[in-house]
Amino acid sequence: xxxxxxxxxxxxxxxxxxxxxxxxxxxxxxxxxxxxxxxxxxxxxxxxxxxxxxxxxxxxxxxxxxxxxxxxxxxxxxxxxxxxxxxxxxxxxxxxxxxxxxxxxxxxxxxxxxxxxxxxxxxxxxxxxxxxxxxxxxxxxxxxxxxxxxxxxxxxxxxxxxxxxxxxxxxxxxxxxxxxxxxxxxxxxxxxxxxxxxxxxxxxxxxxxxxxxxxxxxxxxxxxxxxxxxxxxxxxxxxxxxxxxxxxxxxxxxxxxxxxxxxxxxxxxxxxxxxxxxxxxxxxxxxxxxx
Amino acid sequence: xxxxxxxxxxxxxxxxxxxxxxxxxxxxxxxxxxxxxxxxxxxxxxxxxxxxxxxxxxxxxxxxxxxxxxxxxxxxxxxxxxxxxxxxxxxxxxxxxxxxxxxxxxxxxxxxxxxxxxxxxxxxxxxxxxxxxxxxxxxxxxxxxxxxxxxxxxxxxxxxxxxxxxxxxxxxxxxxxxxxxxxxxxxxxxxxxxxxxxxxxxxxxxxxxxxxxxxxxxxxxxxxxxxxxxxxxxxxxxxxxxxxxxxxxxxxxxxxxxxxxxxxxxxxxxxxxxxxxxxxxxxxxxxxxxxxxxxxxxx
Amino acid sequence: xxxxxxxxxxxxxxxxxxxxxxxxxxxxxxxxxxxxxxxxxxxxxxxxxxxxxxxxxxxxxxxxxxxxxxxxxxxxxxxxxxxxxxxxxxxxxxxxxxxxxxxxxxxxxxxxxxxxxxxxxxxxxxxxxxxxxxxxxxxxxxxxxxxxxxxxxxxxxxxxxxxxxxxxxxxxxxxxxxxxxxxxxxxxxxxxxxxxxxxxxxxxxxxxxxxxxxxxxxxxxxxxxxxxxxxxxxxxxxxxxxxxxxxxxxxxxxxxxxxxxxxxxxxxxxxxxxxxxxxxxxxxxxxxxxxxxxxxxxxxxxxxxxxxxxxxxxxxxxxxxxxxxxxxxxxxxxxxxxxxxxxxxxxxxxxxxxxxxxxxxxxxxxxxxxxxxxxxxxxxxxx
Numbered sequence: 019x020x021x022x023x024x025x026x027x028x029x030x031x032x033x034x035x036x037x038x039x040x041x042x043x044x045x046x047x048x049x050x051x052x053x054x055x056x057x058x059x060x061x062x063x064x065x066x067x068x069x070x071x072x073x074x075x076x077x078x079x080x081x082x083x084x085x086x087x088x089x090x091x092x093x094x095x096x097x098x099x100x101x102x103x104x105x106x107x108x109x110x111x112x113x114x115x116x117x118x119x120x121x122x123x124x125x126x127x128x129x130x131x132x133x134x135x136x137x138x139x140x141x142x143x144x145x146x147x148x149x150x151x152x153x154x155x156x157x158x159x160x161x162x163x164x165x166x167x168x169x170x171x172x173x174x175x176x177x178x179x180x181x182x183x184x185x186x187x188x189x190x191x192x193x194x195x196x197x198x199x200x201x202x203x204x205x206x207x208x209x210x211x212x213x214x215x216x217x218x219x220x221x222x223x224x225x226x227x228x229x230x231x232x233x234x235x236x237x238x239x240x241x242x243x244x245x246x247x248x249x250x251x252x253x254x255x256x257x258x259x260x261x262x263x264x265x266x267x268x269x270x271x272x273x274x275x276x277x278x279x280x281x282x283x284x285x286x287x288x289x290x291x292x293x294x295x296x297x298x299x300x301x302x303x304x305x306x307x308x309x
Numbered sequence: 310x311x312x313x314x315x316x317x318x319x320x321x322x323x324x325x326x327x328x329x330x331x332x333x334x335x336x337x338x339x340x341x342x343x344x345x346x347x348x349x350x351x352x353x354x355x356x357x358x359x360x361x362x363x364x365x366x367x368x369x370x371x372x373x374x375x376x377x378x379x380x381x382x383x384x385x386x387x388x389x390x391x392x393x394x395x396x397x398x399x400x401x402x403x404x405x406x407x408x409x410x411x412x413x414x415x416x417x418x419x420x421x422x423x424x425x426x427x428x429x430x431x432x433x434x435x436x437x438x439x440x441x442x443x444x445x446x447x448x449x450x451x452x453x454x455x456x457x458x459x460x461x462x463x464x465x466x467x468x469x470x471x472x473x474x475x476x477x478x479x480x481x482x483x484x485x486x487x488x489x490x491x492x493x494x495x496x497x498x499x500x501x502x503x504x505x506x507x508x509x510x511x512x513x514x515x516x517x518x519x520x521x522x523x524x525x526x527x528x529x530x531x532x533x534x535x536x537x538x539x540x541x542x543x544x545x546x547x548x549x550x551x552x553x554x555x556x557x558x559x560x561x562x563x564x565x566x567x568x569x570x571x572x573x574x575x576x577x578x579x580x581x582x583x584x585x586x587x588x589x590x591x592x593x594x595x596x597x598x599x600x601x602x603x604x605x606x607x608x
Numbered sequence: 609x610x611x612x613x614x615x616x617x618x619x620x621x622x623x624x625x626x627x628x629x630x631x632x633x634x635x636x637x638x639x640x641x642x643x644x645x646x647x648x649x650x651x652x653x654x655x656x657x658x659x660x661x662x663x664x665x666x667x668x669x670x671x672x673x674x675x676x677x678x679x680x681x682x683x684x685x686x687x688x689x690x691x692x693x694x695x696x697x698x699x700x701x702x703x704x705x706x707x708x709x710x711x712x713x714x715x716x717x718x719x720x721x722x723x724x725x726x727x728x729x730x731x732x733x734x735x736x737x738x739x740x741x742x743x744x745x746x747x748x749x750x751x752x753x754x755x756x757x758x759x760x761x762x763x764x765x766x767x768x769x770x771x772x773x774x775x776x777x778x779x780x781x782x783x784x785x786x787x788x789x790x791x792x793x794x795x796x797x798x799x800x801x802x803x804x805x806x807x808x809x810x811x812x813x814x815x816x817x818x819x820x821x822x823x824x825x826x827x828x829x830x831x832x833x834x835x836x837x838x839x840x841x842x843x844x845x846x847x848x849x850x851x852x853x854x855x856x857x858x859x860x861x862x863x864x865x866x867x868x869x870x871x872x873x874x875x876x877x878x879x880x881x882x883x884x885x886x887x888x889x890x891x892x893x894x895x896x897x898x899x900x901x902x903x904x905x906x907x908x909x910x911x912x913x914x915x916x917x918x919x920x921x922x923x924x925x926x927x928x929x930x931x932x933x934x935x936x937x938x939x940x941x942x943x944x945x946x947x948x949x950x951x952x953x954x955x956x957x958x959x960x961x962x963x964x965x966x967x968x969x970x971x972x973x974x975x976x977x978x979x980x981x982x983x984x985x986x987x988x989x990x991x
Contacts, residue, residue: 030417031429034410034473041470042436045447048454058979059709060736078987100343107340114585117519121577123344124523126351128573129566131531132550136558136860137350140357143864163803165866166851180347181527182475185520189483192516227482231437231475238440241533248803248852249845252990258440260986263706275443282438388675388696446710453710459718538707542665542695542719552670552696555856557863557879 053272063269075274079257083281086253089168089243090236093175094183097232098225100176101183105224109191120188127181135174135245142170142246166248174242182231190224226290234282254278351570358563379560383568386561389549393565396546399461400529403468408522410469411476412514418477419484437474444471445538452539459541467539468532472525479524483517652737655903657746660688660915663908666722667704669899670696670856671879672774674932683928684919690912695720699856701729701810708904712738717904721913728812728974730770730900731763739769740903746914747771749921753939758898762971770900771917772938774929777874777961777969778813778895781858785884787868792891793821796869797840802849806861806870807841809853811985812972813895814841814871820892826970834975835984842988853989874958875935887958893968898938934959 055063152158202212240255261271361376495505533547816826818837926939947954975981
């Protein structure tokens, strides 16, 4: 392989990496340094290698962290259940309206997160017809409500992060060679088995990408908990927001953020090992040849 | 209840047929429900944009009445117009930049083995795992220390930054398992690397790139937290909406949101029609190439 | 590999080095000042007066003026030729401060010449050295027309750095069709209204009101009194009595009929589209506050900023603002003007409260020792 060829990946990566380094890593360095400072806003924060900020930032917030895992996890599972059949139907059943349908599905997400969430707040309000129906069906107790509950926050997260699930799934499914499924059907004779043994494994990269793209931002979200939740629904994003903007305990906010990022990375790594694909991080990639 | 095997009377047969039909069409029906679910908020927003009803109250009573007032005056709030225009410009630019940069990165990561690949991968994942408020706050510190003037350019920098990772992940999931034989076939047939990229790789990657671009656009036009820190005195659509949403959204916002939705769908349909025409002319559709690729492999 | 491999590695090292250099340069720039926060350099400047021309950027809360074609901003532009960028980007004192603090620390105002902030936040910014002082001689209309009751507030006894924009009261909004009997803050803890009550995230509104309902005077309260009130609110939140802690958006739940009562601000009647909603003076009294115009350090064109302040203190202009925003105007003479224009408005106790009406009210203030109390409060609202 020639030198020119060897340099190709660096040229391809260059602009993006440079952008991420200058506008992400460097600012993060400020944050990392901030996480080890001590003091208060009035006296000023001075750098003292304050490692105790890390455990201190966790104390009292474990409930919100556990809750974030639960909400983001539930929302991811729901989003997968909604998105997979939808992406499948769009990719294989929509014919020439394929892309149009995809766009129609994604277009609501161009109307701004806040407006959508507020619309949901209206739809789920205590006196709305929908909640009345749910009460009649005894899915909600007669004096109960949907808003300001965990259910509302999970529903909001599911809705708002759906495109993050649909798009990678679609991009993956669309590439699927239908002849493989036909061959599988010939061999396995049951479409259920064909799906489990062929379609599902082949779409695993899309599923992994979708799950991560949904789970990660949902975990750090705070708008849904703020608008759709009540007094017992705060997530770790709300805590960081409050630490940074309201309590102005910058070191603790930075420390908690770093712990949260580490936690997510750990979960992501475990998940990728478990899912057994290199679709996301630097694992073994299929289809890579060195030529 | 429904026993499809029993040779019962006509009602039973009808039920069985119904059941069979349902089974056959379960997927489209389910997908239909999913699409409806995704459109529910849009419908509510659209209804409210015509309603002469109190905002935030879901009543469709007859005495509330409908009005076109808010559509007539949709563009009568200058701040809202400015904010919307700023957001559209910002989203278009940041989508273009981040999609281009991100696609190149995805290609490098999937197609090439090189030193530092793992680190590059990590660098791409971490921004997604970072709380928005932290990204926003840290970027702001950097902008201030290096005396960047806050405004449209800092917004663009920030939006490109947080979109890149998402673009890479989406394009990547399409690239993995990509049939390299097609490209080799093109090369064997005498195409230059650039021509191969343009006529084979790019069209095959297109759905992934389009999906990534859509995501980048949605991310940009939605962003509130990071924009709030890096905007200076520039007001984007979400920043405007956030402020007014707390005190009662002017109904014009609903009209504009509905318009935004409709225009997106129409514009994209037009682009698709155009693209389909172009595709037909270029005849580089994968179905057309595949047999040749197989032939190339055989020789 | 061999030589070629080495060269490839060399190239990647070059790229890495270039990146590191950029990072280092930026990093060094950051290390210039080794403390973060701690306030300005101690010198307090006075806003400079001069010709009222050029550009002016004002940050205010949403819905606090008529920004339209015939509104107050346009009128000022017509009269002076100043080009005003009026932005409604203050939704929360804390969040706005959090966003601007790093810039103010560097002596920059983010391009803005005027902020509008609640009393305690104005004081906090002044103490950190983020605000400029104001010479009364530069503001003749302000100090001619400023209501006597607002001339010497405890947070700024000589009005050295703040000029009131609007004042208001914090009390209880009640849906009279659903809970006509709610009159005291204590009623909000009645199990009959479980899950149908909200309280503001603004600590200095909610906690003192609960304190007052328990018979404690917030102006004399100790830290322990604050903690006791916060504990009471916490157990109500844990039991589901309190539905949520909203900010500016408490009106949304009230309009939608999700709550029967909410702690809220007196001037919001026009925003709450619920005919049964009524602001009530709590039996044990309300909280009083003002939002103030202040000039931050590094503000461009302070002359136009002073011109703006003086402009909105002309009774005619102030009357227009009052008509639009329905809060308590700090400008004397507005009532007489409105008595002709709109007699109904001039009789409204929420816009022109009498001393008798406000007799049990307390002025909003911070707890004696802010940090631990704030921390306790934040842990309640991010439950």
